[in-house]
Amino acid sequence: MKKFFPILFVILLVQTIAVGQSEVQxxxxxxxxxxxxxxxxxxxxxxxxxxxxxxxxAFNEEVATIEVGDEQIFNYPFVHLxxxxxxxxxxxxxxxxxxxxxxGGFLHIDDNYGLDQYIRxxxxxxxxxxxxxxxxxxxxxxxxxxxFPNGLPKIHEHDGKTAQGFxxxxxxxxxxxxxxxxxxxxxxxxxxxxxxxxETHLKALKMGANLLQFVFTD
Numbered sequence: 001m002k003k004f005f006p007i008l009f010v011i012l013l014v015q016t017i018a019v020g021q022s023e024v025q026x027x028x029x030x031x032x033x034x035x036x037x038x039x040x041x042x043x044x045x046x047x048x049x050x051x052x053x054x055x056x057x058a059f060n061e062e063v064a065t066i067e068v069g070d071e072q073i074f075n076y077p078f079v080h081l082x083x084x085x086x087x088x089x090x091x092x093x094x095x096x097x098x099x100x101x102x103x104g105g106f107l108h109i110d111d112n113y114g115l116d117q118y119i120r121x122x123x124x125x126x127x128x129x130x131x132x133x134x135x136x137x138x139x140x141x142x143x144x145x146x147x148f149p150n151g152l153p154k155i156h157e158h159d160g161k162t163a164q165g166f167x168x169x170x171x172x173x174x175x176x177x178x179x180x181x182x183x184x185x186x187x188x189x190x191x192x193x194x195x196x197x198x199e200t201h202l203k204a205l206k207m208g209a210n211l212l213q214f215v216f217t218d
Contacts, residue, residue, distance in 0.1 A: 025060040027076035030067045033088035039112050040082055043188035047208045054209055069093040073100050078215055079107055082185050084114040087122055094125045101175040106215045109178040110185040113158050132166035144213040146206035155204050156183035
């Protein structure tokens with residue numbers, strides 16, 4: 001089992017800039033419970049391509065799929081979870097995900113509308129001692145290459161609620177970022193999918209690039 005620590009992310013980022021090749025690959029998290037973990041199929045490839053273009057990196061643009069309980073999750077420093085419906089972690093999956101995040105991994109949860117009531121229960125299993133806290137607008141995540149002085153941008157409207165970015169902080173480190181009432185992943189998809197404006201699509205991609213930059217360099 002390959003484990004890593006935050007300093008490795010920086011080394012890998014430097015390597016990808018220096019030699020134009022990289023072993024860095026991000027993954028989509030596959031979960032049980034009936035929810036559509038596979039939603040937004042074009043979102044992550046588009047985000048990685050945008051990040052490579054803007055940051056002069058060479059991350060692998062083929063996005064992996066990894067199950068929550070698979071020990072190979074340790075090969076992916078950044079995993080993304082999305083969907084609209086039910087999600088269930090069993091005991092082994094809870095322990096595996098906790099070990100991964102404590103070891104230096106990072107989880108981005110993107111509520112694709114309807115996930116909130118399920119994911120909060122499951123993440124409480126992973127970190128019973130932690131609560132999601134809303135990140136302030138001056139958090140470094142919002143001030144990487146692209147400034148978002150008002151915090152998480154609103155991509156799609158559903159209930160008229162403000163977009164919110166929540167985090168789980170373990171031992172002083174942000175291990176999970178949860179984008180809520182935002183539909184960030186929808187904004188990363190091919191523009192033809194949701195017919196977003198170029199401005200909205202770009203805004204979502206820039207926020208996603210900030211997230212990757214924060215994870216790999218902070």
